[in-house]
Amino acid sequence: MIDPFGRSITYLRVSVTDRCDLRCVYCMSEEMRFLPKRDLLSLEELDRICAAFIRLGTSKIRITGGEPLVRRDVMTLFQRLGGRIGAGGLEELTVTTNGTQLAKHAQTLYAAGVRRINVSLDTLDPAKFTAITRWGKIEPVLEGIFAAKAAGLAIKINAVAMQDVNEGEFDDMVAWCGQHGFDLCLIETMPMGDIEGDRTAQYLPLSVIRARLRRRWTLEDTDYKTGGPARYFNVAETGRRVGFITPMTHNFCESCNRVRLTCTGTLYMCLGQNDDADLRAVLRSGASDAELDAAILEAIARKPKGHDFIIDRRSDKPAVARHMSVTGG
Numbered sequence: 001m002i003d004p005f006g007r008s009i010t011y012l013r014v015s016v017t018d019r020c021d022l023r024c025v026y027c028m029s030e031e032m033r034f035l036p037k038r039d040l041l042s043l044e045e046l047d048r049i050c051a052a053f054i055r056l057g058t059s060k061i062r063i064t065g066g067e068p069l070v071r072r073d074v075m076t077l078f079q080r081l082g083g084r085i086g087a088g089g090l091e092e093l094t095v096t097t098n099g100t101q102l103a104k105h106a107q108t109l110y111a112a113g114v115r116r117i118n119v120s121l122d123t124l125d126p127a128k129f130t131a132i133t134r135w136g137k138i139e140p141v142l143e144g145i146f147a148a149k150a151a152g153l154a155i156k157i158n159a160v161a162m163q164d165v166n167e168g169e170f171d172d173m174v175a176w177c178g179q180h181g182f183d184l185c186l187i188e189t190m191p192m193g194d195i196e197g198d199r200t201a202q203y204l205p206l207s208v209i210r211a212r213l214r215r216r217w218t219l220e221d222t223d224y225k226t227g228g229p230a231r232y233f234n235v236a237e238t239g240r241r242v243g244f245i246t247p248m249t250h251n252f253c254e255s256c257n258r259v260r261l262t263c264t265g266t267l268y269m270c271l272g273q274n275d276d277a278d279l280r281a282v283l284r285s286g287a288s289d290a291e292l293d294a295a296i297l298e299a300i301a302r303k304p305k306g307h308d309f310i311i312d313r314r315s316d317k318p319a320v321a322r323h324m325s326v327t328g329g
């Protein structure tokens, strides 16, 4: 699948639920209203759309949410998709999770063919963790992370950088990740969805964090790429990588290789734009595989050149009204 700007679209991110057992302050409002269950694609429908993408050349699928591991029976989706790895055409199946349910599922994920996972953890401080997630407890998440490590999964920790919240912790997090063999990726807050707070107060440019990290760590340039927007450095002292995702300060759209499917079957061709394609309607109209493929190709032909996120200090409206938990991070 090649889009109008010559980019090869090989990466599909799939949100399997908009629900979550946490309420991270930058992601959701406290009183989130979730979708009625009937609007969600069934696991069979999700598998069918993924199969179409794989047929059309998708080599990497990431399962996300909401919190993907809270969806009932979601392991059956991992097992089906895992069966498509290799000769089936899929090269990699991964997941982004908050880790609360990982201890239960780590071994099943590995057995299904998952080899790398991203776990979101913004702080190592239990009280701060509870404040950021509004009610979460850090212990099950840490237990989940170590269960995943024991199961053989490679782990990348994702942390959203927030001014005055966790900005003082990144030296400790680099050290902790180094000690346990995890990569670390720091993310700037993106203006997505109403969150009952002032985003300009949270926003912290990662250029500042990187400069501070350099006081203690030797960050060596690398050309390591995961096909994503992160820029990675080797931390000489730990031998692990630290990455920076800077959507607000650095435009990475020219190398974008991905599209996103929501749990209701809406395909977004860009995280920062509203144009979409309703694949659920296509599926539920009784479309054949050929018709489904055609609908996907038509959507890829509409992939825009890039996003225009702006955190505007004069307006408190998010640049994109839908929450990250709808499209999947």
Ligand code: SAM
Binding pocket: 020, 026, 027, 064, 065, 066, 067, 068, 096, 097, 098, 118, 119, 120, 158, 159, 160, 187, 188, 189, 190, 191, 192, 324, 325, 328, 329
């Ligand atoms: N629940 C899972 C988790 O937390 O990893 C998967 C979904 S979550 C939406 C995916 C990622 O998006 C998380 O790492 C989260 O920190 C990040 N995220 C959510 N809202 C964000 C925002 N407004 N700006 C930047 N990152 C955000």
Ligand code: SF4
Binding pocket: 020, 021, 022, 023, 024, 027, 028, 065, 066, 067, 098, 120, 325
């Ligand atoms: Fe849930 Fe992930 Fe959003 Fe946090 S970032 S509220 S864990 S979906």
